[in-house]
Amino acid sequence: MKKMPGMYSCEEVHNLVTRGTVEDMGMMDRLRFKMHLMMCHHCARYVRQIRALGESIRRVFGMQPDPEHCRRLEEKVMAHCDGHDHE
Numbered sequence: 608m609k610k611m612p613g614m615y616s617c618e619e620v621h622n623l624v625t626r627g628t629v630e631d632m633g634m635m636d637r638l639r640f641k642m643h644l645m646m647c648h649h650c651a652r653y654v655r656q657i658r659a660l661g662e663s664i665r666r667v668f669g670m671q672p673d674p675e676h677c678r679r680l681e682e683k684v685m686a687h688c689d690g691h692d693h694e
């Protein structure tokens with residue numbers, strides 16, 4: 608989707624999710640983040656996948672996921688997503 612003034616681009620959203628910094632963002636940034644997810648199905652699905660990934664890691668290992676391990680898995684998810692239905 609096109610980048611609008613004051614809105615996050617898909618790339619920015621992906622970066623925020625991958626770095627896991629969404630929880631540390633201010634209210635306005637979170638709002639912009641949520642706005643983007645409401646309008647962009649790609650990013651909404653991406654966030655769901657990353658969250659599901661974190662959840663299953665916690666369930667399987669019974670602990671907080673190792674960030675490095677998590678990042679590698681996320682790269683796999685990203686690689687899998689690329690080449691599908693990106694506009």
Ligand SMILES: [Zn+2]
Nearest residue numbers: 617647649650
């Ligand atoms: Zn997007």
